[in-house]
Amino acid sequence: MSTTSQKNLGAQSGAFSLGGNLSVHRLGFGSMQLTGEGVWGESKDHAGAIAVLRRTIELGVTLIDTADSYGPEVAERLIAEALYPYPSDLLIATKAGLMRPGPGQWVTNGKPEHLRSALEGSLKRLKLDRIGLYQLHRIDAKVPLADQIGTLVELQKQGKIQHIGLSEVSVDQIKAVQKITPIVSVQNLYNLSKRTAEDVLEYCTKHQLGFIPWFPLATGDLAKPGGPLARAAERLKAAPAEIALAWLLHKSPVMLPIPGTSSIAHLESNMRAAALQLDSATIRELELGAKAA
Numbered sequence: 001m002s003t004t005s006q007k008n009l010g011a012q013s014g015a016f017s018l019g020g021n022l023s024v025h026r027l028g029f030g031s032m033q034l035t036g037e038g039v040w041g042e043s044k045d046h047a048g049a050i051a052v053l054r055r056t057i058e059l060g061v062t063l064i065d066t067a068d069s070y071g072p073e074v075a076e077r078l079i080a081e082a083l084y085p086y087p088s089d090l091l092i093a094t095k096a097g098l099m100r101p102g103p104g105q106w107v108t109n110g111k112p113e114h115l116r117s118a119l120e121g122s123l124k125r126l127k128l129d130r131i132g133l134y135q136l137h138r139i140d141a142k143v144p145l146a147d148q149i150g151t152l153v154e155l156q157k158q159g160k161i162q163h164i165g166l167s168e169v170s171v172d173q174i175k176a177v178q179k180i181t182p183i184v185s186v187q188n189l190y191n192l193s194k195r196t197a198e199d200v201l202e203y204c205t206k207h208q209l210g211f212i213p214w215f216p217l218a219t220g221d222l223a224k225p226g227g228p229l230a231r232a233a234e235r236l237k238a239a240p241a242e243i244a245l246a247w248l249l250h251k252s253p254v255m256l257p258i259p260g261t262s263s264i265a266h267l268e269s270n271m272r273a274a275a276l277q278l279d280s281a282t283i284r285e286l287e288l289g290a291k292a293a
């Protein structure tokens with residue numbers, strides 16, 4: 001593929017406007033895999049992680065997802081090291097609300113003082129004056145919702161946040177937050193084999209909220225030889241991960257997948273999903289196959 005058509009891959013996935021004024025190419029990149037084992041500590045391959053991030057831009061990615069808790073701090077630092085000064089069309093979407101006592105451990109903290117200091121840390125590491133999309137990683141059941149969202153609104157009024165997003169929420173929680181402030185996106189677990197967030201996706205589609213499916217490639221058994229993804233992949237001469245991403249992109253115009261990888265070859269393969277058209281028979285076969293699995 002020529003450099004020009006590679007650059008077009010991001011654009012080929014289509015565009016979505018967050019909040020009506022922040023446009024991104026729909027197929028983005030998730031930075032969590034660039035940290036150490038258990039999303040803890042430094043990358044095993046620092047130069048490789050920097051190269052992957054730089055390649056995302058060459059391939060037309062304009063949405064990179066991260067969080068203060070990835071590493072912690074490691075993913076945000078890598079993004080700044082690889083990409084600052086940033087291209088003008090790049091949106092770095094970060095998150096706050098989870099603390100990291102150790103590898104593989106995640107503790108919710110939605111206290112206002114924590115959210116305020118988390119934002120200051122992200123601004124500093126990312127070398128930004130304002131975060132384009134700031135996502136509450138989890139709603140903290142121990143802290144009043146109005147205090148958590150109110151803190152984000154206060155930071156937004158100070159000009160430190162452009163748009164607010166949520167993560168791992170139900171439709172009722174989205175509605176409760178929308179009574180306090182507008183939001184532009186929701187990031188929930190969703191992929192061909194795990195579709196418990198279907199009602200949230202439908203709500204986002206209806207209300208023009210970006211839906212950012214995490215773990216978009218968790219295709220498990222479906223990608224095994226003879227499984228529906230493997231069969232479609234063989235027929236279309238693509239990788240199973242490409243089919244999984246093409247299916248997501250087809251599913252809704254508000255879908256913004258953020259596949260993560262530490263491998264340039266996997267990144268390039270994932271981005272090819274933007275150019276892959278699935279016909280209705282393939283989509284039916286994938287969905288029936290996923291249901292049967």
Ligand SMILES: NC(=O)c1ccc[n+]([C@@H]2O[C@H](COP(=O)([O-])OP(=O)(O)OC[C@H]3O[C@@H](n4cnc5c(N)ncnc54)[C@H](OP(=O)(O)O)[C@@H]3O)[C@@H](O)[C@H]2O)c1
Pocket residue numbers: 029030031032033065066137167168187188213214215216217218239241242258259260261262263265266267269270
């Ligand atoms: N909001 C939340 O609570 C939450 C939770 C988890 C993740 N996230 C976000 O979502 C992003 C994506 O989620 P994720 O990283 O958990 O899952 P994912 O993107 O679905 O899968 C990543 C895994 O798939 C492998 N992979 C990537 N491309 C591949 C390919 N073409 N072929 C074969 N294997 C491939 C990666 O390994 P290699 O490195 O070897 O390619 C890695 O093990 C994260 O980076 C993070 O930004 C958010």
